[in-house]
Amino acid sequence: xxxxxxxxxxxxxxxxxxxxxxxxxxxxxxxxxxxxxxxxxxxxxxxxxxxxxxxxxxxxxxxxxxxxxxxxxxxxxxxxxxxxxxxxxxxxxxxxxxxxxxxxxxxxxxxxxxxxxxxxxxxxxxxxxxxxxxxxxxxxxxxxxxxxxxxxxxxxxxxxxxxxxxxxxxxxxxxxxxxxxxxxxxxxxxxxxxxxxxxxxxxxxxxxxxxxxxxxxxxxxxxxxxxxxxxxxxxxxxxxxxxxxxxxxxxxxxxxxxxxxxxxxxxxxxxxxxxxxxxxxxxxxxxxxxxxxxxxxxxxxxxxxxxxxxxxxxxxxxxxxxxxxxxxx
Amino acid sequence: xxxxxxxxxxxxxxxxxxxxxxxxxxxxxxxxxxxxxxxxxxxxxxxxxxxxxxxxxxxxxxxxxxxxxxxxxxxxxxxxxxxxxxxxxxxxxxxxxxxxxxxxxxxxxxxxxxxxxxxxxxxxxxxxxxxxxxxxxxxxxxxxxxxxxxxxxxxxxxxxxxxxxxxxxxxxxxxxxxxxxxxxxxxxxxxxxxxxxxxxxxxxxxxxxxxxxxxxxxxxxxxxxxxxxxxxxxxxxxxxxxxxxxxxxxxxxxxxxxxxxxxxxxxxxxxxxxxxxxxxxxxxxxxxxxxxxxxxxxxxxxxxxxxxxxxxxxxxxxxxxxxxxxxxxxxxxxxxxxxxxxxxxxxxxxxxxxxxxxxxxxxxxxxxxxxxxxxxxxxxxxxxxxxxxxxxxxxxxxxxxxxxxxxxxxxxxxxxxxxxxxxxxxxxxxxxxxxxxxxxxxxxxxxxxxxxxxxxxxxxxxxxxxxxxxxxxxxxxxxxxxxxxxxxxxxxxxxxxxxxxxxxxxxxxxxxxxxxxxxxxxxxxxxxxxxxxxxxxxxxxxxxxxxxx
Numbered sequence: 095x096x097x098x099x100x101x102x103x104x105x106x107x108x109x110x111x112x113x114x115x116x117x118x119x120x121x122x123x124x125x126x127x128x129x130x131x132x133x134x135x136x137x138x139x140x141x142x143x144x145x146x147x148x149x150x151x152x153x154x155x156x157x158x159x160x161x162x163x164x165x166x167x168x169x170x171x172x173x174x175x176x177x178x179x180x181x182x183x184x185x186x187x188x189x190x191x192x193x194x195x196x197x198x199x200x201x202x203x204x205x206x207x208x209x210x211x212x213x214x215x216x217x218x219x220x221x222x223x224x225x226x227x228x229x230x231x232x233x234x235x236x237x238x239x240x241x242x243x244x245x246x247x248x249x250x251x252x253x254x255x256x257x258x259x260x261x262x263x264x265x266x267x268x269x270x271x272x273x274x275x276x277x278x279x280x281x282x283x284x285x286x287x288x289x290x291x292x293x294x295x296x297x298x299x300x301x302x303x304x305x306x307x308x309x310x311x312x313x314x315x316x317x318x319x320x321x322x323x324x325x326x327x328x329x330x331x332x333x334x335x336x337x338x339x340x341x342x343x344x345x346x347x348x349x350x351x352x353x354x355x356x357x358x359x360x361x362x363x364x365x366x367x368x369x370x371x372x373x374x375x376x377x378x379x380x381x382x383x384x385x386x387x388x389x390x391x392x393x394x395x396x397x398x399x400x401x402x403x404x405x406x407x408x409x410x411x412x413x414x415x416x417x418x419x420x421x422x423x
Numbered sequence: 424x425x426x427x428x429x430x431x432x433x434x435x436x437x438x439x440x441x442x443x444x445x446x447x448x449x450x451x452x453x454x455x456x457x458x459x460x461x462x463x464x465x466x467x468x469x470x471x472x473x474x475x476x477x478x479x480x481x482x483x484x485x486x487x488x489x490x491x492x493x494x495x496x497x498x499x500x501x502x503x504x505x506x507x508x509x510x511x512x513x514x515x516x517x518x519x520x521x522x523x524x525x526x527x528x529x530x531x532x533x534x535x536x537x538x539x540x541x542x543x544x545x546x547x548x549x550x551x552x553x554x555x556x557x558x559x560x561x562x563x564x565x566x567x568x569x570x571x572x573x574x575x576x577x578x579x580x581x582x583x584x585x586x587x588x589x590x591x592x593x594x595x596x597x598x599x600x601x602x603x604x605x606x607x608x609x610x611x612x613x614x615x616x617x618x619x620x621x622x623x624x625x626x627x628x629x630x631x632x633x634x635x636x637x638x639x640x641x642x643x644x645x646x647x648x649x650x651x652x653x654x655x656x657x658x659x660x661x662x663x664x665x666x667x668x669x670x671x672x673x674x675x676x677x678x679x680x681x682x683x684x685x686x687x688x689x690x691x692x693x694x695x696x697x698x699x700x701x702x703x704x705x706x707x708x709x710x711x712x713x714x715x716x717x718x719x720x721x722x723x724x725x726x727x728x729x730x731x732x733x734x735x736x737x738x739x740x741x742x743x744x745x746x747x748x749x750x751x752x753x754x755x756x757x758x759x760x761x762x763x764x765x766x767x768x769x770x771x772x773x774x775x776x777x778x779x780x781x782x783x784x785x786x787x788x789x790x791x792x793x794x795x796x797x798x799x800x801x802x803x804x805x806x807x808x809x810x811x812x813x814x815x816x817x818x819x820x821x822x823x824x825x826x827x828x829x830x831x832x833x834x835x836x837x838x839x840x841x842x843x844x845x846x847x848x849x850x851x852x853x854x855x856x857x858x859x860x861x862x863x864x865x866x867x868x869x870x871x872x873x874x875x876x877x878x879x880x881x882x883x884x885x886x887x888x889x890x891x892x893x894x895x896x897x898x899x900x901x902x903x904x905x906x907x908x909x910x911x912x913x914x915x916x917x918x919x920x921x922x923x924x925x926x927x928x929x930x931x932x933x934x935x936x937x938x939x940x941x942x943x944x945x946x947x948x949x950x951x952x953x954x955x956x957x958x959x960x961x962x963x964x965x966x967x968x969x970x971x972x
Contacts, residue, residue, distance in 0.1 A: 120872075121869065121887065122866075122868070122869025122870060122871075122872045122873045122887060122891065123869065123872065124872060125805050125872055126872070126873065126874055133805075135801070136801050136802055136804065136805050139799055139801055139802050140796065140802050140805070143795055143796050143799060143802065144796075146795075147792040147793075147795055147796070150788075150792060151788065151789065151792055154759060154760075154763065154784075154788045155785060155788065157763050158763055158766075158781065158784060158785060161763060161766040161767055161769075161771075162766070162771060162781065165702070165766060165767065165768060165769045165770070165771050166771050166773070167770060167771055167772050167773065170770050172703070172770075172772055172930075172931050173931065174703065174770050175703045175704070175770065176702055176703045176704040176768055176769030176770045176771075177704065177767075177768035177769070178704065178705060179704065179705070179707065179764075179767070179768065180705050180707070180708075180709070181707055181708035181709070181710070181711065181761075182707075182708075182764075185764070186708050186711050186757065186760075186761070189756060189757065189760040190753060190756075190757055193752060193753050193756045194753055197749040197750075197752060197753070197795075200749070200795065200799060201745065201746060201749060201799075204745065204799045204800070204801060204802075205742070207801065208738070208801060211801045211804075212738065212801075229576055264663075265569065265576065265577075266567075266569045266570040266576075266577060267567055267569070267570065267668065269733060269807075269808060271874075271876070273805065273873075273874040276804070276805075277733070277801065277803075277804020277805045277807070278733040278804050278805070278807050278808065279733055279735055279804070280733050280734050280735060282662075282668055282669065282734065282735070283569060283662040283663065283668060284662025284663070284666070284667065284668060285662075285668075285669065285735065287734075287735035288735070299874075300874065301874075301876060301879075302876070303733075303807070303808040303809065303876040304567075304808060305493065305562065305563045305567075305570065305878040306570060307493075307570060307576060307577065308489040308490045308493065309489065310493075310878060310879060310880075311489075311879035311880050311881050311882070357489060380575070380576070382575045387575050387576065389575075389576040
């Protein structure tokens with residue numbers, strides 16, 4: 095009894111605490127609501143396993159509680175022995191065989207769902223994207239587009255289209271994960287991995303799922319699945335926004351949204367922002383020295399993108415140092 | 424083989440109160456040193472955990488960020504695994520194995536002392552890395568390259584080198600210990616103690632030692648190559664120069680998964696000792712429990728790549744590792760059901776060791792079942808590296824291993840020190856830890872499913888994320904209070920000497936360690952009874968009871 099009562103109180107409290115907040119969404123009792131067929135089929139496998147494991151959990155924990163209550167000491171002396179049962183071969187065979195059967199069902203169901211999770215549906219023309227994990231941002235290359243369009247942080251795709259992702263990295267291991275659009279795949283230097291999705295309309299968030307350094311927590315990713323027109327509009331106009339995207343998705347992580355500084359130094363007053371050549375070499379090679387270190391965040395950027403970034407920071411970020419100030423920080 | 428250092432007569436400085444502990448080769452003292460040292464690091468690693476939960480209690484917290492957070496998570500994991508769970512089990516094994524098998528000491532007492540001092544050294548080296556150039560290691564406890572390489576934006580400085588050096592020292596310590604345990608168990612059992620009459624804890628240690636011997640060399644090799652990469656310019660794990668990161672992943676997890684069972688099989692053994700004694704019954708199905716230990720150990724060496732389902736392995740490999748991982752659930756299930764059956768029709772006595780043993784079953788079941796989701800590789804693609812995994816392995820390693828070894832501490836404390844830990848404080852300790860543990864780790868399952876990845880120093884979401892994180896942080900505070908209660912209990916029992924004096928056998932237990940005095944004399948036993956069953960002490964009690972007065 096001593097053990098049962100607090101357990102019950104605890105169970106009720108936990109149930110109350112979680113039921114209320116869980117009513118809003120799925121509450122974390124199942125995967126995030128899927129928005130892509132692979133995520134849907136993963137969710138099915140999840141719920142099948144949940145069914146079996148929940149049943150076993152209830153069986154084991156209630157047997158435990160029942161035996162605790164039923165065979166409790168009741169003031170008997172320690173010298174009083176319980177039934178000297180040494181085992182029961184048939185029972186033991188049953189609880190060996192039963193898990194085998196359950197696990198076989200689970201494995202069978204996983205293999206049944208697997209083709210729908212692994213392979214994209216045959217599509218006339220899937221969209222090919224190269225996803226490059228980079229300390230600390232995601233870069234998307236639209237390899238089908240005429241002028242090798244690119245975006246930073248947010249991937250723009252048409253809803254309903256099959257999107258084939260080639261996931262790579264040059265620096266350290268990252269892991270691509272948008273929960274609503276299926277599972278994870280690591281971006282490993284020296285390897286090419288694949289992932290796909292077919293998103294319903296909407297915007298979906300995720301983040302890097304493999305520790306990749308100081309700013310791992312800031313390495314967000316988003317997928318914007320809109321209309322075909324919106325997608326084509328992005329491909330046609332990506333040049334106009336890439337400077338801002340780079341600033342927001344890459345530079346601002348350390349230097350702050352306005353270049354006011356943060357993890358990295360304040361650069362809003364730094365005249366390098368106005369010098370395209372020096373800016374490009376810092377971005378390409380990084381900085382190692384007494385002022386601190388900066389990763390070579392821009393080592394894969396084209397000169398058009400560097401132009402766009404240089405133009406953007408010169409216009410929107412750079413604030414000439416007030417007259418009389420000697421240092422830009 | 425004779426035990427010489429603990430001479431019966433004073434022989435100078437070696438008998439001093441402190442010096443006698445420094446030069447001891449007595450397995451009991453070495454065991455106690457192991458356990459005490461591990462508990463100190465348990466507190467240190469726990470403080471790191473509290474720091475992390477403090478940072479994560481609310482969104483956008485700025486109390487411990489970026490590199491500091493990464494250092495703390497790396498040191499927490501490495502400390503808890505290599506400086507707490509493995510060595511505390513080595514401590515129990517040192518203290519108990521010779522006593523349980525009726526031997527005078529371990530087979531190689533000096534080697535045994537060397538193992539302990541290497542462990543202490545390895546731990547100190549790891550914690551010195553806080554002072555290293557560039558800070559402590561911050562690439563996580565598995566230290567995947569290239570983040571652990573000596574690159575400017577990965578792991579420059581010497582923290583990672585300290586980490587490697589420390590693990591090399593600890594590996595050597597564990598290997599020497601493992602050899603010692605195996606030789607002792609194989610050669611020094613009491614007359615009549617056949618393999619099928621051996622205490623189940625000794626079975627646990629036998630498999631623990633074999634797994635250490637098999638798995639640790641893979642770790643040594645991996646971190647040696649990493650060290651060469653970092654210091655002399657090789658490129659085993661640098662892809663741009665032809666190296667392979669996936670190779671490191673294989674090498675690390677070939678060690679890393681047996682490691683999980685290294686940390687839990689001896690605890691299974693403890694539970695198999697405690698449950699029968701406090702149920703006043705024999706363990707249900709001795710052979711099934713012993714052989715399932717061996718089964719788990721065998722299969723634990725065939726499941727390593729389930730840590731690598733998101734690496735992009737061929738689907739055939741993923742399938743193999745899913746099935747092998749599921750297979751391991753079968754012998755584990757056998758144990759759980761046999762333990763529950765052990766309580767059936769018993770006379771259950773809820774002393775603190777029993778509470779921890781029952782708590783272990785309740786929590787480990789949860790950790791085992793959540794593991795089935797992770798074994799199914801497509802589901803793992805969703806759950807991998809999320810807080811779900813953090814919850815899962817804490818249910819296994821804290822709800823499992825730590826609850827088990829706390830139960831073991833309460834159970835064997837009277838044998839180690841001759842005094843019982845206080846039952847009232849013990850029960851407070853258990854209940855606070857049980858409630859705090861579930862508050863901390865149950866919500867983390869939900870966080871992972873909501874999309875929170877592990878090893879992030881902050882998050883921006885409010886709502887459920889904030890609620891679950893706050894519950895989890897509050898729970899970690901409750902666990903800290905529980906640990907304080909335990910410290911007070913130890914202080915009260917051993918320092919203030921208020922613990923009740925224990926006789927040879929305060930629990931009316933079954934195994935040989937309870938045959939000798941509490942604490943045992945340096946030579947352990949004046950004589951050992953001939954062993955005719957796995958429960959020699961019960962046999963003895965019955966023979967005494969049957970004798971005509």
